Amino acid sequence: MQDRLPHEKGFHVSWDQLHRDARALAWRLDGHGPDNGNWKAVVAITRGGMAPAMIVARELDIRTVDTISVKSYNHQTQADPKVIKFPDMALVGDGTGVLIVDDLVDTGRTLEVVRAHMPKAHVATVYAKPQGRNQVDSFITEVSQDTWIFFPWDMALQYVQPYRGVD
Ligand SMILES: O=P(O)(O)OC[C@H]1O[C@H](OP(=O)(O)OP(=O)(O)O)[C@H](O)[C@@H]1O
Numbered sequence: 001m002q003d004r005l006p007h008e009k010g011f012h013v014s015w016d017q018l019h020r021d022a023r024a025l026a027w028r029l030d031g032h033g034p035d036n037g038n039w040k041a042v043v044a045i046t047r048g049g050m051a052p053a054m055i056v057a058r059e060l061d062i063r064t065v066d067t068i069s070v071k072s073y074n075h076q077t078q079a080d081p082k083v084i085k086f087p088d089m090a091l092v093g094d095g096t097g098v099l100i101v102d103d104l105v106d107t108g109r110t111l112e113v114v115r116a117h118m119p120k121a122h123v124a125t126v127y128a129k130p131q132g133r134n135q136v137d138s139f140i141t142e143v144s145q146d147t148w149i150f151f152p153w154d155m156a157l158q159y160v161q162p163y164r165g166v167d
Pocket residue numbers: 045046047048049070071072073074078081102103104105106107108109110111132
């Protein structure tokens with residue numbers, strides 16, 4: 001059996017797919033906020049959560065958007081997650097009515113750190129892997145733990161050899 005080609009080694013998400021999946025997430029969350037179905041604010045986990053958070057905030061007409069910056073991966077190697085920038089804590093309080101949005105949960109360590117600061121927030125990710133799934137209240141698509149998800153901002157279109165490559 002041939003080695004897998006570059007585009008078969010992970011779950012590759014296009015901008016279009018991300019837009020559809022983030023919209024599906026917004027649809028799932030719509031009307032489920034604690035204030036007559038409304039959410040007070042969106043907090044994006046930078047950087048990967050920013051694009052989905054923008055789409056969710058746009059769909060749900062949430063104008064208050066803040067960020068929490070967590071650094072945990074250096075390329076594909078995980079280190080201890082650290083909060084390097086907090087949202088306006090006077091605004092988010094204990095997290096009641098706040099939607100925390102990230103692109104994915106993998107081991108769940110990033111969300112563990114974030115949740116500790118906003119324990120009552122609702123945590124939503126577009127994609128989830130089994131190990132971290134319990135850290136998430138809402139998500140759209142699950143992939144296996146050994147799948148690497150490639151996001152559109154990390155990719156470029158490039159030529160790939162056909163299966164029956166020329167020698
Ligand atoms: O569930 P975990 O195992 O903690 O991993 C998930 C986190 O890892 C990635 O962020 P990363 O730290 O790579 O930073 P980035 O969003 O700035 O790319 C991803 O965007 C999630 O935030």
